[in-house]
Amino acid sequence: MTSRSDIHAFPLHNHGSQSLGLHFTGMTLRDYFAAKAMQALLMQPDRVAQAVKSLGLKESEVADHVSAGSYHFADAMLKARDASA
Numbered sequence: 001m002t003s004r005s006d007i008h009a010f011p012l013h014n015h016g017s018q019s020l021g022l023h024f025t026g027m028t029l030r031d032y033f034a035a036k037a038m039q040a041l042l043m044q045p046d047r048v049a050q051a052v053k054s055l056g057l058k059e060s061e062v063a064d065h066v067s068a069g070s071y072h073f074a075d076a077m078l079k080a081r082d083a084s085a
Contacts, residue, residue: 033074034067041066 009032027035041048052062 030071030074030078033077034070037073037077038066038070041070 007029008026009029048062048066052059052065055065057065
């Protein structure tokens with residue numbers, strides 16, 4: 001079984017007759033899910049601001065918090081994906 005960190009969202013393999021031996025694995029599925037989660041979080045600035053206020057974060061800490069939260073959502077999505085397989 002492939003570990004979830006080995007799964008890639010957009011793999012591309014050059015198998016043409018004039019192959020240049022290129023192999024692009026693309027971003028990981030975890031990174032893809034995190035990017036989607038971050039996009040959804042940032043589309044709700046009022047909720048982010050409310051969370052920032054309730055957690056007492058400084059403005060300079062917001063990006064780190066949102067990024068970490070996005071990966072938390074991504075890990076949950078991967079866990080759900082593995083459970084349904």
